[in-house]
Amino acid sequence: MSHNNNQHHATHGSYGSYVVGFILSIVLTLVAYVAIVNDWFTGMGALLFVTTLAVLQLFVQLLFFLHMGQERGPRWNFMTFVFAGIVVFIVVIGSIWIMYNLDYNMTHKMTPEQLDQSIIEDEGLGEQGTSDHHHEEQTEHHNH
């Protein structure tokens, strides 16, 4: 990274920085792959583990491939990146949050038969789904 013989270009690095970035990216990819294929983590643990590795690799590539740290102020590239990051966070997390709570049919694993059954029960269309207590139970079940 220190080897930068063209001062007017703020955004290109050295052989060393690319090699380090490449090796780190390969290691992070392989660790995530091996962990999932060998079932080291399941469920929420797996999600958190691979998300952390993906975000780490994002920063590795931003630093070593896109040379984000070398920009001179005012750091417009960095600022637009932060703004885009906030928008991405709101769009992705917001969508998942809202849809998970709003539409129980969407984010849960169900066969067509189970889906029909759950609609009949939750909307009180069948004989089984008429009691309020039962309805509460079904909703609870779906939220898990």
Next chain:
Amino acid sequence: MSHATTNHKMSAELEAHHHAFNDDKTQFGFWAYLMTDLVLFATLFATYAVLHNNTWGGPTAGELFSMPYVLVETMALLTSSFTVGMAMLAIFRFKQTQALIWFVITFLLGAVFLGMELYEFNHLVHEGLAWHASAFMSSFFTLVGTHGLHITVGLLWMGIMMFRIVKQGITHNNVRRLTLLSLFWHFLDIVWIFIFTFVYLMGAAAV
């Protein structure tokens, strides 16, 4: 020979310095485009996250994809992100042949990635799992297909730039365009990291 190269390099560097201000603006403009593209991909990721369990009785992501196959695909694209960096280093040092070799390697790795992806798509369609099979398949094809479309455009762009290097050499205009192309290519690799993680790894973990 070396004297001529030094002169060429000096004049090119002076010229580059002269245009540095405009180049920074161009680069920032392209960066702003990449950030809006990032938001586009974010909406497709959000759609996939919401719809990926809605398989309509069909196979889930974990049952559908071969993990070693996807790992090879990922490694091809990751390596191409490294080789495009090597190509740019050669460009900045005015080593035309070396730069062209790195660009050819990058192009081939990109083509391997795209070919593997198209093979996978073709396989899915023949299994009866096209984009209309379920909400899961729709969101999968839209997310991964949009990335594949970007890769296709990147390959076309790279082909044109290789032709221009051969025809015109490492001119100021070509350096500027190649800088944008390398940004585009690195960006596509970063998007793929998240497709690999959230579509394929999370699919295999059945989350």
